Amino acid sequence: MSADPHHAADAHHEIEMPHASMRDYAIGFILSVILTAIPFWLVMERPFSAGATAAIIMGFAAVQIVVHMVYFLHMTPKAEGGWSMTSLIFTIIVVVIMLAGSLWVMHHLNTNMMPMPHDPSQLP
Amino acid sequence: MSATTITTAPTTIDEPVRFYDLDEHAHPEGHSTMLGFWIYLMSDCLIFAILFACYAVLGGNYAAGPAPKDLFDLKLIALNTAMLLFSSITYGFAVLQMQQGRVKGTQLWLAITGLFGLGFLGIELYEFHHLIELGATPQRSAFLSAFFTLVGTHGLHVTFGIVWLVTLMVQLGKHGLVAANRRRVMCLSMFWHFLDVIWIGVFTIVYLMGVLR
Numbered sequence: 001m002s003a004d005p006h007h008a009a010d011a012h013h014e015i016e017m018p019h020a021s022m023r024d025y026a027i028g029f030i031l032s033v034i035l036t037a038i039p040f041w042l043v044m045e046r047p048f049s050a051g052a053t054a055a056i057i058m059g060f061a062a063v064q065i066v067v068h069m070v071y072f073l074h075m076t077p078k079a080e081g082g083w084s085m086t087s088l089i090f091t092i093i094v095v096v097i098m099l100a101g102s103l104w105v106m107h108h109l110n111t112n113m114m115p116m117p118h119d120p121s122q123l124p
Numbered sequence: 125m126s127a128t129t130i131t132t133a134p135t136t137i138d139e140p141v142r143f144y145d146l147d148e149h150a151h152p153e154g155h156s157t158m159l160g161f162w163i164y165l166m167s168d169c170l171i172f173a174i175l176f177a178c179y180a181v182l183g184g185n186y187a188a189g190p191a192p193k194d195l196f197d198l199k200l201i202a203l204n205t206a207m208l209l210f211s212s213i214t215y216g217f218a219v220l221q222m223q224q225g226r227v228k229g230t231q232l233w234l235a236i237t238g239l240f241g242l243g244f245l246g247i248e249l250y251e252f253h254h255l256i257e258l259g260a261t262p263q264r265s266a267f268l269s270a271f272f273t274l275v276g277t278h279g280l281h282v283t284f285g286i287v288w289l290v291t292l293m294v295q296l297g298k299h300g301l302v303a304a305n306r307r308r309v310m311c312l313s314m315f316w317h318f319l320d321v322i323w324i325g326v327f328t329i330v331y332l333m334g335v336l337r
Contacts, residue, residue, distance in 0.1 A: 017158065017310055020223065025216035032209055036327075040202050043332045050336050061328035065321055072212055072317040080159045091166040095173040102177040 018074035028071025035064040154307050161311045165318045168281075172322050175277055179270040179330060184337070187265035192334025195260055197251075201331045204247045205323065208282075211240035212320045215313055222309050227300050230309065231293050237316070238289045241282055248279050271330060278326055281319050288312055 039057040046053065069075040069088075077085045183192075214237045221229035252272070255261075262272040292308055299305055 017306070020216065020219045022220055025213055025220070029209070029213040029216075032212070036205055036209065036324075039328065039332055040198060040205075043335055044198055054333060054336055057328055057332050061324050064324050068212075068317060068321045068324070072216065072320070073314060080162070083159055084162050087163050087166050091169050094170065098170075098173055099177050099180065103180055106181040 018079065020074060024071045024074070028067055031067045031071070032064055035060050035067065154304065157307050158310060158314075161314060165314060168318070169322075172274075172277070172325070175270075175274040176325060176329065179274050182266040182270040183330075183334070185266035187267075189265040189268070190258070190260050191267075192331070192337060195255055195258070196331050196335055198331065198335060200247060200251060201327055204244055204251075205327050207240050207244040207247065208320050208323050211237045211244065212317055214240060215316050219309065219313055222301060222306060225301060227296055230301070231296055234289055234293050234296075238286055238293075241286045241289070245279060245282055245286070248275070252276075275326060275330065278319065278322055281315075281322075285312070285316055285319060288315070 039060045042048065042053050042056060048056070075084065075088070079085065214233050218230050218233035218237060221233055255268075260268055262269045289312065292305070292312055295308065296305055
């Protein structure tokens with residue numbers, strides 16, 4: 001039976017916590033304000049077509065989510081020995097499959113449905 | 125709990141004393157709390173993903189009722205978003221105060237965060253009240269059912285976040301910045317910022333995309 005040499009002092013170490021700094025919060029906040037204000041302005045003022053606006057605001061949302069993850073949630077690949085990042089990636093994969101799958105299936109279901117009259121009493 | 129069995133290897137003068145830990149060695153209390161809480165947040169993320177999927181599928185089924193364009197007031201939503209964003213940075217200040225070991229400062233910034241949270245909830249409840257008065261109740265159409273479920277679930281999370289925040293302020297007042305309380309502040313920090321991340325999805329997909337449709 002082998003055991004690693006284990007120092008009793010290890011058990012009394014401070015629990016590892018992400019270190020936050022004013023700089024991180026300030027950068028995160030300023031970026032979030034910009035990334036929130038632009039989509040609201042685009043939708044309220046409509047300088048672009050609806051389709052382009054939709055694509056742009058989705059892009060801004062994705063970037064803002066990353067900003068929040070990095071500057072507010074202190075997400076790094078190294079956090080918790082990499083397990084935070086692993087569980088995040090797993091969750092993102094599941095969410096993407098779920099969202100894309102649901103939309104895809106339901107879209108096809110809708111397009112393959114028999115056209116219905118607005119008044120149900122006129123059904124054959 | 126059984127006592128830890130420690131066998132001491134025979135020692136000579138040159139060799140340092142070595143301990144062999146035969147039992148499972150003790151982990152410091154709460155060493156896995158942060159990761160565990162993160163995994164809880166990921167599971168919460170899945171709940172929201174399901175509700176977003178529902179909204180994405182049902183969001184166009186108005187049943188000849190009101191559409192997002194008729195219902196949503198973007199200025200109100202912008203104000204609501206600002207509330208949540210300000211509460212995020214003030215929570216950040218609370219964490220910074222905690223890192224400097226100031227109990228009063230931590231409590232003060234937590235209280236300010238709570239006020240922004242209450243402001244957010246107040247505006248959301250006003251919006252819901254306004255919609256229901258217009259007849260846009262959750263029963264009106266699939267779009268409105270999905271809308272109230274998604275946005276309401278987020279609001280419920282914020283409500284519980286505020287309950288936790290108040291509890292934490294009392295705990296901080298009683299025990300100060302002990303290790304357990306520092307851990308709790310960091311867990312609530314993750315919860316609070318996570319809710320802000322979900323809100324990004326809500327205001328983009330529900331409100332902004334809804335008005336664009």
